Amino acid sequence: MSNSLPARRFTGWHMTAILVAFFAVVIAVNVLMATVAVRSFGGTVVENSYVASQRFNGWLAAARAQDGLRWKDGVATDGARHVVLTLGSGAGAPVRGGTVKALAQHPLGRVADIPLAFREAAPGRYVSEAALPPGRWRVRLDVWHGGSEQHLLREID
Template sequence: MSNSLPARRFTGWHMTAILVAFFAVVIAVNMLMATVAVRSFGGTVVENSYVASQRFNSWLAAARTQEQLRWKDDVATDHARHVVLTLGDDAGAPVRYRTVKALAQHPLGRAADIAIAFRETAPGRYVSEAALPPGRWRLRLDIRHAGSEKHLLREID
């Protein structure tokens, strides 16, 4: 009985080449994944997680205080890309004479943060003094007046 197919024999050199190629692919994929992960993460959420955990209850109390204000807000951009914030109370009356500041952050951290100042142009309507560049932005708004304050986080295009 003879086998009509020739026997293939892998030599030590062939096995070494296969192992090197396998690990080269694994290393290349890991390097690609690590590069994508580092470039797409915009920064740390908190500098020190232990300190943040100690402040958690005070943050909850501040959030409850903000909710008791019952302000309604609307954030948008106008045709010139100025940020427009409209504030109203629970009954729909405009919330006036507030100091409004914001920090515009690119969601992926690919552009520098932009500090934004606002002026009240109509009762309860606040317009940024500077225009935002095109694109999607995350706004961290700080609204203060006479001891009351509210912090908002909004995304706009």
Template sequence: MPASVLAAEHRSPRRPFTGRHMAAIMIAFFGVVIAVNVLMASLASRTFGGVVVENSYVASQHFNRWLDEAGAERRLGWRAAIHRAADGRIEVTLTGAPERAVVTGEAWHPLGQAPDHLLRFRPQGATYRSTRSVPAGRWRIRIEVRAGAQRWRSEQTVS
């Protein structure tokens, strides 16, 4: 007897493809798709730090003005270091800004999970300290510094 006939006789019979096989394939496929979607959605919701505007068309009409204002602020050369003190108050250290500048600000939660806090600052030398504390967590701090007709803005994250 030829070797190929002998090999064919000794092979185990092939099992038929059944509905159980198809169900296992479908469950595995959709399980992977759902797991990837859940992972991507959770990463996106935890890392989104952008700002959503109510009307993007209206915002686009102001874009060139915003660029001009940003250029004027950059030319002032002012800098700010913003951090949270141990008691939860926000401290702003200005560099290059004139003395007796007025500093105001706002603390907002990046995902909108907590209400915004308006901040007022009192000068303590080159450092300005907020009059109220901000709850623990990650916050975006927007400050505005005014000195006469000059205005400068900055935004930084504190944790």
């Protein structure tokens, strides 16, 4: 006498249900991943890739000119969350009398961009007039001094 349980057989209906459930899970995961990817993308890299490609050599020349300045910079926030830019020449002297403007952008694009104007608080030390909300920010700084310009992109917390 055998004490074993009878073998269970999957019918065509069972196999169909298993396949449908499997593909339903795969489709649900794909829809979730696509939704998260679309909602977390912060914006367009360039508006028109052809126009950007035509300007590429000009951007390279501007980058070489900027590197030739040999300016040294430091970007941080003070206790009140104002952005502080410290700017020095290659020889270590402060870069005085510059004009600085910036745009603070949230890395994920979920908070509106914040334009920043700066004043020179001390020689070579520029402080934003507006403070940033807490969090991580990408700051695009434009500095003009004596006919030269510098464009910086810095991450700050």
